[in-house]
Amino acid sequence: MLKKLFFAVLLLCITFATASAQNKWTLKSDKDGIKIYTSPVENSKFKALRIECNFQSTLTQMVAALLDLKTRTEWIYHTKSIHLVKEVSPTDLYYYSEISLPWPAQNRDFVAHLVTKQNEETKVVTMDGPVASGLVPEKDGIVRVKSSLSQWVIVPLNKNEVKVEYTIAAEPGGNIPAWLVNMFASEGPTQSFKALKLQLKKAQYKNAHLPFIKNY
Template sequence: MKPAPFLLSLLLSIPTGALAQSEEWQLAKEEDGVRVYLSHVPGSRYKSFRGVTLVKADVSTLGHLQENLRVSCAWLYACAQMRLLKYTDEAIWVYLDTKLPWPAAPRDLVLQVSTEETPDGGMIRRLQAAPDYIPPVEGRIRVPMLSGTWQLVPKGPKLTEVIYQMRADPGGSVPSWLANQFVVDAPLVTLRTLRVVAEHQEIQAPGY
């Protein structure tokens, strides 16, 4: 998942700043140093989320934790399995199988991920669902629409602001209470767990 000088957008090649300005974010929860904001998506039953936290680790450490798919599945909320489908200089395609809480049916998704380095030494990963990239998997509902970004913004030596933003349509039927719980728990648990893993890795790094 090497940084690629380009493009896309897990959210559809809309610049991250433009997307942030076009949405009205409301703080939904703040816990353990993680802030979760929600926004209504016109024409959708599901809200988008934005999670923000500070991590005592550099951009490189966080980038490597995202690029190791086995490790990233361990800290990504509701991830059961993640595997690489294709790699190019411009993007990668990843298959992700989920383990959602009952009564939601199991879902899977294919993500197209592109990476862009920013002038300040940070990084933006743009994600977008590619539901037709591989055939349907028996026993799984394929997520038809998902777009989002990971932003890694350096804030000082060994200090990075992490912004995780996503909007999606899970497909099929999902109880409203579960959907509302997911858009809060997904960024909260993901960022909290990523922070623990990244900061532990920094402590264990030689010469720390």
């Protein structure tokens, strides 16, 4: 067990070191166990976000909740709709999502390519979700997000606790007021992670079995 913990901590340190080398993260919020960092992005007026939080959850429980597309509207901030576009495998899928924005901004939508992997030694799970193009036609009145990189890193701390780090850097396109950007950079992650904590308590995730995920 000590060996597994060592590898998990080592990988987490490498992840943080890599991120620090590429981004200068500044802590913007630390409340309710949820830390929110921002970082400037080269050639962009929008900052990257990193959210960190510990959850009382097994690896399988967390991954099952994140992969359950049909319930993402229940906990992801301002998500209006979401559906599966293409499933290459249970760990490789494409999905469409529409984000609801308050007036006068137009809604945004995107197609993400979500790939889930687990390190055999550390048991750390990564879920990468860059945007994909060409799979869903653009819709009138909705601005298509054409540039976005996001990643979930789920590190097991013990059998029933994980540390989650979510990072995202996106170009929402069109004109967005500064107050709306600030709202999604602060209130959005906090509300989403609070809702995710409640989501994880549901029986379908506690009793989930994923053959491609090995628990700590």
